[in-house]
Amino acid sequence: MKALVLEKTKHLNLRDIDIKESLGSDDVRIKIHTVGICGSDVHYYQYGRIGSFIVKEPMVLGHEASGTVIEVGKDVKHLQLGDRVCMEPGIPEPDSKATRLGIYNLDPAVRFWATPPVHGCLRETVVHPATFTFKLPENVSYGEGALVEPLAVGLHAVKKAHIRPGDVALVTGCGTIGLVTAMAALAGGCSKVIITDIIQQKLDMASSFGMIPVNVTSQSLNDVVMGNTDGWGADIIFEASGNEDAISRIFEPLCPGGRVIFIGMPVSPVPIDIVSAQAKEARIETIFRYAHVYPRALSLMESGKINVKPLITDRYRFEDSVKAFEYAANPKPTTVKIVIEL
Numbered sequence: 001m002k003a004l005v006l007e008k009t010k011h012l013n014l015r016d017i018d019i020k021e022s023l024g025s026d027d028v029r030i031k032i033h034t035v036g037i038c039g040s041d042v043h044y045y046q047y048g049r050i051g052s053f054i055v056k057e058p059m060v061l062g063h064e065a066s067g068t069v070i071e072v073g074k075d076v077k078h079l080q081l082g083d084r085v086c087m088e089p090g091i092p093e094p095d096s097k098a099t100r101l102g103i104y105n106l107d108p109a110v111r112f113w114a115t116p117p118v119h120g121c122l123r124e125t126v127v128h129p130a131t132f133t134f135k136l137p138e139n140v141s142y143g144e145g146a147l148v149e150p151l152a153v154g155l156h157a158v159k160k161a162h163i164r165p166g167d168v169a170l171v172t173g174c175g176t177i178g179l180v181t182a183m184a185a186l187a188g189g190c191s192k193v194i195i196t197d198i199i200q201q202k203l204d205m206a207s208s209f210g211m212i213p214v215n216v217t218s219q220s221l222n223d224v225v226m227g228n229t230d231g232w233g234a235d236i237i238f239e240a241s242g243n244e245d246a247i248s249r250i251f252e253p254l255c256p257g258g259r260v261i262f263i264g265m266p267v268s269p270v271p272i273d274i275v276s277a278q279a280k281e282a283r284i285e286t287i288f289r290y291a292h293v294y295p296r297a298l299s300l301m302e303s304g305k306i307n308v309k310p311l312i313t314d315r316y317r318f319e320d321s322v323k324a325f326e327y328a329a330n331p332k333p334t335t336v337k338i339v340i341e342l
């Protein structure tokens with residue numbers, strides 16, 4: 001089948017690849033429709049590695065996907081031919097300790113699309129376990145289906161934050177993950193969400209979603225947060241930039257007894273001021289991908305409480321996938337999510 005293959009660093013090919021996938025009794029075969037390009041895909045393309053994950057052999061990219069069911073395993077109950085679906089890209093061992101504990105995203109044996117050596121989904125069809133395949137509500141498009149994956153990250157962070165109605169949240173970083181986290185925080189009961197970035201166009205988009213934008217190149221973040229909280233500080237801070245500077249001062253705008261959720265991944269270790277966290281008895285949480293939030297993401301989209309459609313700023317055809325990645329490596333400031341349509 002045709003696939004977008006990362007041959008080696010900075011070398012992509014749209015070509016035929018032989019991937020043998022037999023349909024198990026609990027699997028479905030899916031014709032891929034839309035795939036979102038993620039920061040991690042672009043990073044593998046540019047650098048050939050993320051941390052200890054190194055691309056050593058040609059690998060198909062892509063992990064944010066939606067499509068149509070074209071074949072159904074004999075024991076599958078909840079899906080039928082022709083169903084429009086989106087797929088959770090990380091498959092744990094079904095009876096591992098992590099899975100039994102409900103933290104299957106942390107299963108050391110998890111196989112995640114487009115994380116070496118596992119092929120991704122930028123190809124014509126995939127075989128996927130039906131349990132990790134979710135039917136799209138009628139009013140949710142394929143494009144939105146592909147965006148369930150990044151939204152799942154934001155929802156997982158929001159679940160860990162234990163939002164109370166009326167909380168004020170701060171999100172640092174206005175990329176796709178920052179924006180979907182802010183959307184999830186608003187849908188989850190926050191009264192206000194303040195969001196930072198250095199690119200004004202991204203902040204303008206955030207403000208069109210009802211978020212309070214702060215351009216940290218020209219505004220004082222602490223002043224804005226204190227001004228919005230009677231000088232108390234933000235109840236919750238979601239760190240979604242991975243930026244060393246933002247992380248080193250992350251506890252400053254936090255309220256006493258507040259929570260900080262680390263989502264962004266700095267490229268190398270960064271120092272944290274423990275005493276400033278202790279002085280506020282900050283509760284610190286981290287997240288790694290997500291577990292069991294796809295149904296919540298789809299319900300929130302179906303109900304209209306979360307609308308990710310405006311985040312899709314650029315669309316490419318499958319034939320132009322290489323071009324899409326060249327653009328993704330050097331996008332305009334107005335670009336949020338690039339999708340490839342098959």
Ligand SMILES: [Zn+2]
Pocket residue numbers: 038039040063064149150
């Ligand atoms: Zn992603």
